[in-house]
Amino acid sequence: MKRCKNKVSFISILLMTALVLLSVSALVSEKSTAQASKVTQGSTTLPRLVDFGADKCIPCIMMAPILEELKKEYAGALVVEFVDVWRNPQTARLYGVRGIPTQIFFDANGKEVKRRGGFISKQGILDEFQKLGITLKPAAKKGT
16 A cells, blocks of 8 residues: 555656646747747848857857947847857757857848858958848947
């Protein structure tokens, strides 16, 4: 009788653990789906750069300030987004990202026009858009 009771307790614990894991999995999946949706919606009037990386990847860390500069300097002319592939693996899979960092360039209609991997400088990013026939003008500075 005691052995049977232990089995029931063990099975109950296993079931509870499975339910908790399923709940957490659903929340993570929902967040990843929301991130994927955000990336796919994007802007329909501005060119966009989406950088897929991670906060512990050295080239990705080196690119973070570049992406922030671009966001500020080209506000209203370019949308710059960062997707952490470790926090959003579903989004990375959806876009076929195989290595990080990976940059995907989109035109103003939301169409992917270029994809590249590895570190890229700020000027390199601007040059890529120029090669694609997309001229970016910096936002007007306040007070000038």
